[in-house]
């Protein structure tokens with residue numbers, strides 16, 4: 301991936317690319333007098349940018365908008381993706397934990413997949429499904445945004461191994477083994493109840509079947525023992541699609557600690573950094589904890605639904621009295637630095653959690669149109685163009701390719 305422009309050239313436009321590569325080399329030394337802002341914009345449009353976690357499909361179930369056009373609300377839509385240089389957007393097929401007890405998990409996953417397909421159907425000149433490494437590369441060359449899919453919460457398979465093949469055939473390329481609560485597959489970082497002490501016996505079969513099919517295993521949301529076991533059990537590198545670094549929020553198990561990072565990297569895996577301030581900074585996490593306890597108490601006292609108008613008003617007033625401590629965009633770079641310094645640059649990428657973390661995004665990194673600002677922050681920190689190409693897509697493509705290769709060999 302570092303040499304993607306070069307390999308692309310060799311096969312197709314040898315002469316054009318020789319000139320193009322020289323141009324790139326010159327620009328990286330700033331001999332064009334390009335400012336870092338201009339350089340970042342150019343990189344965002346030239347390089348492939350992959351974001352492994354965007355919660356747009358579930359968001360639409362409560363607030364429908366046509367995301368193939370500029371939409372007034374939300375953090376992802378196609379014009380914004382184009383403006384920000386986002387090339388591969390993993391749409392999260394998110395299954396809330398309540399479906400584990402109430403049922404309807406598989407049906408909801410199918411509906412959310414339908415909504416992604418519908419977007420492609422409405423804008424075939426702008427967007428295409430991203431079903432393989434080769435296909436997302438092809439789409440990128442054609443200037444199409446790829447919509448790839450990952451299921452967030454293995455509860456979608458409803459305890460049936462054969463449903464993994466069903467969802468693979470529908471285009472799903474990763475599964476986050478569980479979400480906020482323990483499910484049939486795994487314990488969760490957010491759940492004190494830990495029935496399995498890690499991955500369940502059924503979960504071990506799920507991992508083997510995902511390896512066989514060529515689906516990536518996502519360890520975000522897992523308890524530490526579950527995540528470590530998943531790394532070990534998988535025959536190929538795994539991914540944390542939207543997690544950040546625990547060092548910045550001590551005790552927050554939803555983020556990865558150094559032991560887990562080392563295990564992930566040793567196996568060749570990648571952590572895709574979550575942009576929510578409550579994943580980046582201790583101050584934002586404590587704000588969130590306090591707010592949540594006040595909010596829950598208010599709902600209980602007044603017997604209100606969390607989506608009611610009164611609940612909304614409570615949040616607006618609370619935020620006025622207690623301003624939210626948004627992280628600076630540089631904090632995302634701090635998390636990337638930590639991975640680079642601990643295990644190397646080959647093990648980190650972007651997993652924004654756009655449309656999933658509410659109004660907590662860092663200053664200057666509010667939507668998918670803002671990747672150039674993040675790239676500029678990386679340039680300011682001294683990351684090279686080659687480094688940025690690895691972070692923005694090369695590392696994730698390596699993990700995806702390994703999953704495909706293992707499946708094809710069998």
Ligand SMILES: [Zn+2]
Nearest residue numbers: 452521542656
């Ligand atoms: Zn999540």
